[in-house]
Amino acid sequence: MTAQLQRGLGVALWRQIADGIRAGIANGLADETGRLPPEAGLAERFGVNRHTVRAAIAALAHEGVLESQQGRGTYVRRRQRLIYPIGERTRFSAGLGDQARDTRSDMIGSAKEQATAWVAAALGLETGRDVIRLESLGRADGIPVSRSTSWFAADRFEGIAELFARTGSVTAALAGFGISDYRRTSTSIEARHAEEADTRELQLAPGAIVIVTRAVNGDLSGAPVQCSVTRFAADRVELRVEAATPGPDGSSAG
Amino acid sequence: MTAQLQRGLGVALWRQIADGIRAGIANGLADETGRLPPEAGLAERFGVNRHTVRAAIAALAHEGVLESQQGRGTYVRRRQRLIYPIGERTRFSAGLGDQARDTRSDMIGSAKEQATAWVAAALGLETGRDVIRLESLGRADGIPVSRSTSWFAADRFEGIAELFARTGSVTAALAGFGISDYRRTSTSIEARHAEEADTRELQLAPGAIVIVTRAVNGDLSGAPVQCSVTRFAADRVELRVEAATPGPDGSSAG
C-alpha cells in the first residue's frame, strides 16, 4: 500500500506525492467527511519531510482538488465526472442530457484554410483543397469540458460558420445544408498532457490530462461530411462507448 | 505545433521533452528511415540546451523507443502507437493483429474474493457474492501495453484461472465453459495519472498517463459474463471505436 517514491526520474517528489494523494482519494484516503489525514501523517506514510507533503497539497489546492483550512485540516472537493457518450449518433448537448442544467457549445473561431493530409484523407478530398475550420468550446453549467475543432469541405458548406455561430449546434448547422442525419463512422481516442492552448481554453492546471478524440462523421450514404478533433478535460469527463441506437427513421446500422 | 514546455511544475524539462518526442514520432517527427532530427535541431525546436534533449533521448533509449549511434544519428525503434480497437467483439490479440510480431497476454495473478458494489452490479450479482479475479498483463513485442483485471462469477466459472493461465486467452478460457462467443455490452473510458502499481507493472515513469476502460461482456443472450478494468499506457496505445461487426454466425447486434 505504501507508494514507492523515486528520485531522479524527472518527476519531483512533491508531484509524485500529489499524484499519490489524488489516487488515494479515490481509494478511501479521506474519511467520510472528506477530510485528509494530517500533513505529519502523510509525510510519514510517504516517507518524506512535511515540507514536501505541503508542496504536494499546495499543488492540488491550486488544481481545485483539495482545500486546506488552518486549524481544521485539508478537505477534498468532490466533483463528479460528466459521462460523455461516444456512439454512432453522438451529439454534444443531447449526450450530456440531464447531467447538467445548462450545456452549450459556443463557437470561438473559424477560418478557411487548406486541408492537411489528415483532414483531406478523412473528408475524401485532395490535400490542399479549401476547408472550413470551426473552433468551439463545450461547457456544462459554465465549466469548460471540451474544446473541439471541426473541418468541412468549403465548396459544399460555404457559410456554415455563421450558421453554427447562430445555432450553437453542428446538427442544426448541417440541417441547413439538407443533412438531416449523420453518423460517426470512426473514432480514435488517446490521452496526453495538456498543452498551453488546452490549459488556456479549458481552464486547466498545468500538468493536467486531456483526452483527445479524432472522429469522422458521414451522412446516411456513408460519404464523409465532417471530421473533428476534440480535447476533453480528463478530470471532468468520462467517455462511454455505446451500442448502436436506431436513427430517427427507425433504421439501425449494422 | 511547437510543444509548450513549462518550468516549475514538478516535471523536469527533459521528461516533458521525452514525452514530446514520443508523441512527435507518431506525427512525422522522424523521417522515412526512422531517423530523428539531430540533437542540436531538437534543442532549438524545444528551446532548450542540447544536454537537456540528450537527457530526454537517454530516457527514451532506456525505454527501448530510441537508439543513438555516434556519428550517425538517433533512430526510432518502434514507429507509432499501437491502435487498440474498442468494439462489441474486442479481443486483445486479434485486435492488435499484425501491428506487432508478438502479442501476448500473461496472467500475473488470480484470487477468489467478494464482489464489490461495482462488480456485483456489472455481473448482476448481489454485493458480497464470491467472484474470481484475474490479473493479466498485455504485451506487444515484449513491451507492456495494458494491465487488465477481470471478474467472473465464482459459481459458474470455477477453475477459469487455471484455464486462462494455460491458454493466455479469455476467449479460449470462456470457450472451456461452453461460451463460444461474447459481446461487449458497455465501455467507459477515462484517463488519469499512473498510480504506483501502474508504473511498476507497465514500466511507466511516475506522472505518466494511463487510459482506463471499464467494460462488461455478455453472452449472446445478453447476460453478463465478465467485467473488467483495463489500464493502458497512454503513450503506447490509441483506442479506436469501431462500428459493429457481424459475429461468427453472421448475426449483427442492433
Next chain:
DNA sequence: TCGCATTTGTGCGTATGTATA
C-alpha cells in the same frame, strides 16, 4: 588515404530547483 562536415559523446563551471534537517 585524406580532409571535411555532420552528429553523437564527454567534461567542466555555474545557476536554479528540490528535499532534508
Next chain:
DNA sequence: ATATACATACGCACAAATGCG
C-alpha cells in the same frame, strides 16, 4: 530562516565516430 546535498538546466569546448567527395 539557514545550511547542506542532490537534481536539473545552461553554456562552452572538445573528443570520437560516421559518411562523403
